[in-house]
Amino acid sequence: MGSRSPRPARPIRSGRYPAKELCSQCGLCDTRYVAHVKEACAFLDQQLTQLEEQTHGRSRESLRSGSLAVTDTDYFGVYEAMYTARKRDPIPGAQWTGIVSSIGMKALTTGLVEGVVCVQADERDRFQPRPILARTPEAVWAARVNKPTLSPNLSVLEQVEQSGLKRLLVIGVGCQIQALRAVEKKLGLEKLYVLGTPCVDNVSRAGLQKFLETTSRSPQTVVHYEFMQDFHIHFKHEDGSVEKVPFFGLKTKELKDVFAPSCLSCFDYVNALADLVVGYMGSPLGWQWLLVRNQRGQELLDLVWEELETQPVISQGSRRAAVQQGIPAYDQALTLPMWLAQIMGAVIERFGPRGLEYARFSIDSHFTRNYLYVRRHYPHKLEQHVPPFARRIVEQYQLPQD
Numbered sequence: 001m002g003s004r005s006p007r008p009a010r011p012i013r014s015g016r017y018p019a020k021e022l023c024s025q026c027g028l029c030d031t032r033y034v035a036h037v038k039e040a041c042a043f044l045d046q047q048l049t050q051l052e053e054q055t056h057g058r059s060r061e062s063l064r065s066g067s068l069a070v071t072d073t074d075y076f077g078v079y080e081a082m083y084t085a086r087k088r089d090p091i092p093g094a095q096w097t098g099i100v101s102s103i104g105m106k107a108l109t110t111g112l113v114e115g116v117v118c119v120q121a122d123e124r125d126r127f128q129p130r131p132i133l134a135r136t137p138e139a140v141w142a143a144r145v146n147k148p149t150l151s152p153n154l155s156v157l158e159q160v161e162q163s164g165l166k167r168l169l170v171i172g173v174g175c176q177i178q179a180l181r182a183v184e185k186k187l188g189l190e191k192l193y194v195l196g197t198p199c200v201d202n203v204s205r206a207g208l209q210k211f212l213e214t215t216s217r218s219p220q221t222v223v224h225y226e227f228m229q230d231f232h233i234h235f236k237h238e239d240g241s242v243e244k245v246p247f248f249g250l251k252t253k254e255l256k257d258v259f260a261p262s263c264l265s266c267f268d269y270v271n272a273l274a275d276l277v278v279g280y281m282g283s284p285l286g287w288q289w290l291l292v293r294n295q296r297g298q299e300l301l302d303l304v305w306e307e308l309e310t311q312p313v314i315s316q317g318s319r320r321a322a323v324q325q326g327i328p329a330y331d332q333a334l335t336l337p338m339w340l341a342q343i344m345g346a347v348i349e350r351f352g353p354r355g356l357e358y359a360r361f362s363i364d365s366h367f368t369r370n371y372l373y374v375r376r377h378y379p380h381k382l383e384q385h386v387p388p389f390a391r392r393i394v395e396q397y398q399l400p401q402d
């Protein structure tokens with residue numbers, strides 16, 4: 001499987017995809033559930049608060065105590081428990097240690113569900129997503145590792161209906177899960193489990209190519225990459241080598257238009273509507289970060305609990321100055337010379353925010369950037385589209401007035 005001949009990204013035809021250029025290609029509009037797109041699409045009708053109530057029986061807003069302070073619930077969404085964990089026996093080729101794939105496989109072998117919506121890769125291009133309804137653990141295994149491109153996961157919802165299965169697990173990112181929650185009751189399921197990952201800065205397939213060519217020393221051999229907690233992007237190559245590029249060395253000017261407009265307008269970084277979230281950014285390097293949002297999420301986690309080692313969740317350092325300084329730097333597309341970027345990367349890795357404070361750093365940086373993006377490009381949407389918790393987070397910073 002190689003990445004040399006990417007297929008062109010699926011064109012967004014405005015007639016078919018009502019969110020137009022803001023479409024995140026979640027796949028809903030490729031099914032008959034397109035009939036519900038006006039209420040379901042995260043970019044046409046942002047309704048996180050209502051959907052949190054529907055899913056978890058409480059929302060970030062209902063949990064507020066009246067104080068004006070920004071809380072951890074504002075940052076991380078509704079949750080019952082949070083863990084730092086990793087698999088004792090990691091899955092080779094997974095994005096991290098393979099907790100997500102392990103849960104997907106166990107959910108099938110234990111009979112908790114009859115099918116798993118996940119995303120394999122096109123056999124000619126490892127980064128081109130191919131959503132599937134997996135009925136066997138082998139098919140879930142084959143879906144391991146991120147496809148760092150917009151993926152129409154919900155396009156298989158009609159297959160779910162046709163197959164007549166009643167218990168389903170869906171693995172997906174925030175925009176896919178918001179649309180799924182909005183149509184959940186129409187799917188005829190007896191039980192739906194949702195395993196989410198955080199997601200930020202996704203790209204079209206063409207955008208990914210530009211990102212790799214602008215940033216990596218060998219774009220054609222990249223197997224996977226991640227923006228890591230040590231303030232470097234880690235590119236893993238086919239020969240097993242890891243290339244580290246400091247965030248501060250990114251060619252911001254060339255990359256500003258690479259991210260999808262949907263991702264530049266997204267405020268659901270932490271996948272608020274999933275039952276269980278598995279990411280990394282609230283945990284130290286090498287560990288995964290787990291948020292159990294409700295009882296179904298606990299059931300999912302119980303499937304693999306014995307296979308995990310855990311350690312306490314930590315929060316160290318202070319993000320505030322770094323976030324504030326990053327706002328004009330990004331806005332003016334400043335790029336440091338690589339030697340200086342390397343030094344800054346090393347210093348901030350040593351003394352910068354860690355654990356949950358790193359997660360807050362990343363959320364603050366993206367929400368301030370995205371707030372400015374929506375204010376500048378879709379001012380008429382600002383009021384409805386930015387959820388109250390995101391406003392509270394953004395209001396901690398001084399933004400350019402323009």
Ligand SMILES: Cc1cc2nc3c(=O)[nH]c(=O)nc-3n(C[C@H](O)[C@H](O)[C@H](O)COP(=O)(O)OP(=O)(O)OC[C@H]3O[C@@H](n4cnc5c(N)ncnc54)[C@H](O)[C@@H]3O)c2cc1C
Binds near residue numbers: 094227
């Ligand atoms: C585009 C993207 C951006 C992310 N950004 C962050 C981040 O900023 N911070 C953070 O903490 N975590 C982020 N994550 C989650 C993180 O990278 C890992 O996916 C997660 O920790 C699970 O690792 P794992 O080894 O358990 O996954 P694996 O066992 O390797 O399984 C990965 C699962 O992801 C699914 N998947 C792959 N690509 C996509 C896609 N494009 N859309 C939907 N589902 C997909 C597959 O179906 C597979 O089941 C992101 C994930 C994606 C897909």
